[in-house]
Amino acid sequence: MTVMTKREARLRRHRRVRAKVSGTAERPRLLVFRSNRGIFAQLIDDAGGRTVASASWTSIAGTASGSKTEQAREVGKTLAATAKKAGVERVVFDRGGYLYHGRVKALAEGAREGGLQF
Numbered sequence: 775m776t777v778m779t780k781r782e783a784r785l786r787r788h789r790r791v792r793a794k795v796s797g798t799a800e801r802p803r804l805l806v807f808r809s810n811r812g813i814f815a816q817l818i819d820d821a822g823g824r825t826v827a828s829a830s831w832t833s834i835a836g837t838a839s840g841s842k843t844e845q846a847r848e849v850g851k852t853l854a855a856t857a858k859k860a861g862v863e864r865v866v867f868d869r870g871g872y873l874y875h876g877r878v879k880a881l882a883e884g885a886r887e888g889g890l891q892f
Contacts, residue, residue, distance in 0.1 A: 788871030795868050796820040804865040806878050813846045813877050815853045817862060827860050829853035846877040847884035854888020864891045
Protein backbone atom coordinates (compact mmCIF):
# COMPACT_ATOMS: atom_id res chain seq x y z
CA MET A 775 0.00 0.00 0.00
CA THR A 776 1.44 3.36 -1.01
CA VAL A 777 1.10 6.58 0.87
CA MET A 778 -0.33 9.58 -0.96
CA THR A 779 1.52 12.85 -1.01
CA LYS A 780 -0.22 16.03 0.11
CA ARG A 781 -0.64 17.08 -3.53
CA GLU A 782 -2.16 13.74 -4.56
CA ALA A 783 -4.59 13.89 -1.63
CA ARG A 784 -5.64 17.43 -2.57
CA LEU A 785 -6.15 16.45 -6.21
CA ARG A 786 -8.25 13.47 -5.13
CA ARG A 787 -10.45 15.75 -3.02
CA HIS A 788 -10.65 18.22 -5.92
CA ARG A 789 -11.79 15.52 -8.36
CA ARG A 790 -14.43 14.38 -5.88
CA VAL A 791 -15.81 17.91 -5.57
CA ARG A 792 -15.63 18.51 -9.33
CA ALA A 793 -17.88 15.50 -9.91
CA LYS A 794 -20.65 17.46 -8.20
CA VAL A 795 -19.83 21.12 -8.94
CA SER A 796 -19.84 22.75 -12.36
CA GLY A 797 -20.25 26.29 -13.58
CA THR A 798 -22.67 27.73 -16.11
CA ALA A 799 -22.77 31.02 -17.98
CA GLU A 800 -25.24 32.47 -15.44
CA ARG A 801 -23.42 31.03 -12.42
CA PRO A 802 -19.75 30.28 -13.11
CA ARG A 803 -17.46 28.26 -10.86
CA LEU A 804 -15.06 30.25 -8.68
CA LEU A 805 -11.89 28.15 -8.67
CA VAL A 806 -9.13 28.77 -6.12
CA PHE A 807 -5.51 27.71 -6.56
CA ARG A 808 -3.11 28.29 -3.71
CA SER A 809 0.64 28.18 -4.12
CA ASN A 810 3.32 28.77 -1.51
CA ARG A 811 3.93 32.28 -2.81
CA GLY A 812 0.44 33.50 -3.63
CA ILE A 813 -3.15 32.73 -4.58
CA PHE A 814 -5.05 32.65 -7.86
CA ALA A 815 -8.78 32.67 -8.62
CA GLN A 816 -10.80 32.21 -11.80
CA LEU A 817 -14.45 32.28 -12.76
CA ILE A 818 -15.00 29.39 -15.16
CA ASP A 819 -18.00 28.62 -17.38
CA ASP A 820 -17.72 24.83 -17.65
CA ALA A 821 -20.64 24.55 -20.06
CA GLY A 822 -18.98 26.93 -22.53
CA GLY A 823 -15.43 25.91 -21.64
CA ARG A 824 -14.10 29.41 -21.04
CA THR A 825 -12.72 31.62 -18.29
CA VAL A 826 -15.01 34.55 -17.54
CA ALA A 827 -12.71 36.47 -15.16
CA SER A 828 -9.53 35.94 -13.19
CA ALA A 829 -7.40 37.56 -10.53
CA SER A 830 -4.16 36.68 -8.80
CA TRP A 831 -1.76 37.98 -6.22
CA THR A 832 0.46 39.29 -9.04
CA SER A 833 -2.38 41.47 -10.39
CA ILE A 834 -2.65 43.30 -7.06
CA ALA A 835 1.09 43.71 -6.55
CA GLY A 836 1.82 46.86 -4.63
CA THR A 837 -1.76 47.52 -3.54
CA ALA A 838 -1.93 44.85 -0.83
CA SER A 839 0.92 44.76 1.58
CA GLY A 840 1.00 42.54 4.59
CA SER A 841 0.36 38.87 5.09
CA LYS A 842 -0.65 36.39 2.42
CA THR A 843 -4.09 36.21 4.04
CA GLU A 844 -4.60 39.94 3.51
CA GLN A 845 -3.42 39.58 -0.08
CA ALA A 846 -5.94 36.77 -0.60
CA ARG A 847 -8.75 39.04 0.61
CA GLU A 848 -7.65 41.70 -1.91
CA VAL A 849 -7.58 39.10 -4.70
CA GLY A 850 -11.18 38.21 -3.81
CA LYS A 851 -12.25 41.85 -3.98
CA THR A 852 -10.44 42.32 -7.32
CA LEU A 853 -12.09 39.21 -8.74
CA ALA A 854 -15.51 40.44 -7.63
CA ALA A 855 -14.95 43.78 -9.37
CA THR A 856 -13.84 42.03 -12.57
CA ALA A 857 -16.86 39.73 -12.38
CA LYS A 858 -19.23 42.68 -12.03
CA LYS A 859 -17.81 44.14 -15.26
CA ALA A 860 -18.43 40.77 -16.95
CA GLY A 861 -22.02 40.77 -15.69
CA VAL A 862 -21.66 38.01 -13.09
CA GLU A 863 -23.41 38.33 -9.73
CA ARG A 864 -23.68 34.72 -8.49
CA VAL A 865 -21.03 31.99 -8.47
CA VAL A 866 -20.45 28.42 -7.29
CA PHE A 867 -17.46 28.17 -4.97
CA ASP A 868 -14.84 25.50 -5.75
CA ARG A 869 -12.16 25.44 -3.07
CA GLY A 870 -9.95 23.18 -5.20
CA GLY A 871 -9.47 20.48 -2.57
CA TYR A 872 -8.09 22.91 -0.01
CA LEU A 873 -9.60 23.32 3.45
CA TYR A 874 -11.98 26.27 3.82
CA HIS A 875 -9.58 27.99 6.18
CA GLY A 876 -6.94 30.71 6.11
CA ARG A 877 -6.18 32.11 2.67
CA VAL A 878 -9.00 30.26 0.90
CA LYS A 879 -11.52 31.58 3.44
CA ALA A 880 -10.07 35.11 3.16
CA LEU A 881 -10.43 35.04 -0.63
CA ALA A 882 -14.06 33.91 -0.32
CA GLU A 883 -14.83 36.65 2.21
CA GLY A 884 -13.16 39.24 -0.01
CA ALA A 885 -15.28 38.11 -2.97
CA ARG A 886 -18.40 38.38 -0.84
CA GLU A 887 -17.39 41.88 0.28
CA GLY A 888 -16.97 42.78 -3.40
CA GLY A 889 -20.56 41.73 -4.09
CA LEU A 890 -20.42 38.14 -5.33
CA GLN A 891 -23.09 35.82 -3.97
CA PHE A 892 -22.39 32.17 -3.15
